[in-house]
Amino acid sequence: xxxxxxxxxxxxxxxxxxxxxxxxxxxxxxxxxxxxxxxxxxxxxxxxxxxxxxxxxxxxxxxxxxxxxxxxxxxxxxxxxxxxxxxxxxxxxxxxxxxxxxxxxxxxxxxxxxxxxxxxxxxxxxxxxxxxxxxxxxxxxxxxxxxxxxxxxxxxxxxxxxxxxxxxxxxxxxxxxxxxxxxxxxxxxxxxxxxxxxxxxxxxxxxxxxxxxxxxxxxxxxxxxxxxxxxxxxxxxxxxxxxxxxxxxxxxxxxxxxxxxxxxxxxxxxxxxxxxxxxxxxxxxxxxxxxxxxxxxxxxxxxxxxxxxxxxxxxxxxxxxxxxxxxxxxxxxxxxxxxxxxxxxxxxxxxxxxxxxxxxxxxxxxxxxxxxxxxxxxxxxxxxxxxxxxxxxxxxxxxxxxxxxxxxxxxxxxxx
Amino acid sequence: xxxxxxxxxxxxxxxxxxxxxxxxxxxxxxxxxxxxxxxxxxxxxxxxxxxxxxxxxxxxxxxxxxxxxxxxxxxxxxxxxxxxxxxxx
Numbered sequence: 071x072x073x074x075x076x077x078x079x080x081x082x083x084x085x086x087x088x089x090x091x092x093x094x095x096x097x098x099x100x101x102x103x104x105x106x107x108x109x110x111x112x113x114x115x116x117x118x119x120x121x122x123x124x125x126x127x128x129x130x131x132x133x134x135x136x137x138x139x140x141x142x143x144x145x146x147x148x149x150x151x152x153x154x155x156x157x158x159x160x161x162x163x164x165x166x167x168x169x170x171x172x173x174x175x176x177x178x179x180x181x182x183x184x185x186x187x188x189x190x191x192x193x194x195x196x197x198x199x200x201x202x203x204x205x206x207x208x209x210x211x212x213x214x215x216x217x218x219x220x221x222x223x224x225x226x227x228x229x230x231x232x233x234x235x236x237x238x239x240x241x242x243x244x245x246x247x248x249x250x251x252x253x254x255x256x257x258x259x260x261x262x263x264x265x266x267x268x269x270x271x272x273x274x275x276x277x278x279x280x281x282x283x284x285x286x287x288x289x290x291x292x293x294x295x296x297x298x299x300x301x302x303x304x305x306x307x308x309x310x311x312x313x314x315x316x317x318x319x320x321x322x323x324x325x326x327x328x329x330x331x332x333x334x335x336x337x338x339x340x341x342x343x344x345x346x347x348x349x350x351x352x353x354x355x356x357x358x359x360x361x362x363x364x365x366x367x368x369x370x371x372x373x374x375x376x377x378x379x380x381x382x383x384x385x386x387x388x389x390x391x392x393x394x395x396x397x398x399x400x401x402x403x404x405x406x407x408x409x410x411x412x413x414x415x416x417x418x419x420x421x422x423x424x425x426x427x428x429x430x431x432x433x434x435x436x437x438x439x440x441x442x443x444x445x446x447x448x449x450x451x452x453x454x455x456x457x458x459x460x461x462x463x464x465x466x467x468x469x470x471x472x473x474x475x476x477x478x479x480x481x482x483x484x485x486x
Numbered sequence: 487x488x489x490x491x492x493x494x495x496x497x498x499x500x501x502x503x504x505x506x507x508x509x510x511x512x513x514x515x516x517x518x519x520x521x522x523x524x525x526x527x528x529x530x531x532x533x534x535x536x537x538x539x540x541x542x543x544x545x546x547x548x549x550x551x552x553x554x555x556x557x558x559x560x561x562x563x564x565x566x567x568x569x570x571x572x573x574x575x
Binding site for chain 2: 311379412483
């Protein structure tokens with residue numbers, strides 16, 4: 071079924087009785103050309119682009135719970151392409167261009183809103199670094215502009231510019247950055263993949279990966295064994311457990327990242343604002359809630375909930391930046407399981423097992439990468455060669471020393 | 487979350503600096519292979535469940551602690567000083 075304004079109108083006339091489920095619920099077949107472990111944003115996007123770009127339709131996505139129930143349903147929905155390093159820059163640039171055509175491509179409203187994102191700076195050194203970053207972004211073909219304090223005051227009058235701790239010197243704005251409706255991205259890719267023949271199999275946990283003589287043969291699941299010529303692991307925070315099924319240890323430690331949302335308020339924050347010195351960023355959802363978050367709690371965790379010290383830290387940072395939010399009531403706080411790599415950059419690569427591929431290590435930035443991650447993982451699985459814009463996301467780069475340390479903080483698990 | 491420091495007693499998580507998996511204690515010899523160093527520095531079992539990791543009592547006694555805890559429930563199961571382990575220098 072193709073969605074359109076006319077369809078909504080005519081369905082409204084006839085009692086909305088003509089809508090059908092957005093995807094099938096098939097039983098798993100015994101044999102597929104490829105299976106993808108993980109029915110989140112990246113897994114579903116991989117399946118979609120395998121079918122659309124490479125014509126592979128005899129494939130299945132295996133999800134242990136329900137589609138989109140992991141990090142794609144738990145993030146703060148920010149989409150941006152303001153990366154500096156070669157390898158990251160072209161990848162996120164590619165992703166942002168895919169975002170811009172995503173709704174038309176999927177025939178699905180993902181509520182992509184290019185409301186802009188500003189990264190504040192608070193010292194001469196930070197200003198120089200942001201100007202350098204902005205130049206790199208412009209050279210990549212994306213947009214970035216440096217805003218003076220006066221320009222910021224006109225657009226964001228509610229920030230505390232003259233605070234003594236971190237006075238605001240200016241900001242780097244990317245107008246094409248913004249937000250999207252996170253669940254809809256998963257649903258849109260799921261529907262698109264299903265329409266092209268991909269089997270989306272929910273409540274199907276992978277319990278083993280079958281390997282013979284170094285070649286992948288299929289997977290064992292709670293719904294029986296499934297043979298497959300190729301297997302892609304897109305398990306985000308659970309990547310360690312999935313890789314362990316194949317006897318692999320990944321350069322990944324899973325940490326908890328918390329996020330918060332307030333009660334619905336009238337429109338007040340119309341861009342995404344990042345306050346790096348306070349490890350704080352904020353936007354306002356279309357329902358009016360202020361959506362904000364900070365840094366990871368900084369210890370390995372699968373609890374999907376955090377501890378109070380980081381809650382306090384995030385609230386303090388928010389109050390430092392914009393004291394006006396002090397009377398807003400926080401409705402919910404939650405945590406996601408972040409697959410943290412030592413250098414803070416992701417992995418899209420083959421594994422030592424032939425036919426087994428890994429898409430993991432997205433740290434706290436996986437949502438904006440969803441389209442390009444799927445695009446590049448599909449390319450890798452279909453052609454056995456890395457895609458041009460993801461060629462540096464190597465699994466063995468920590469052993470070889472080809473690190474992708476965008477933050478410049480070092481290559482250890484506890485630093486990003 | 488509170489850690490029970492063997493010297494200082496139960497203390498707030500904020501007093502501690504998290505360093506990482508106990509793998510960091512298995513430091514290879516200086517002339518070991520790149521693979522051995524990569525194992526120690528980067529590759530992780532990353533268990534969902536009981537794990538052992540290193541914490542530094544930064545604003546307390548300054549001890550390095552080996553903490554056994556559950557990554558799914560945040561329960562702390564045991565805490566010992568690295569220096570008190572059998573075979574520690």
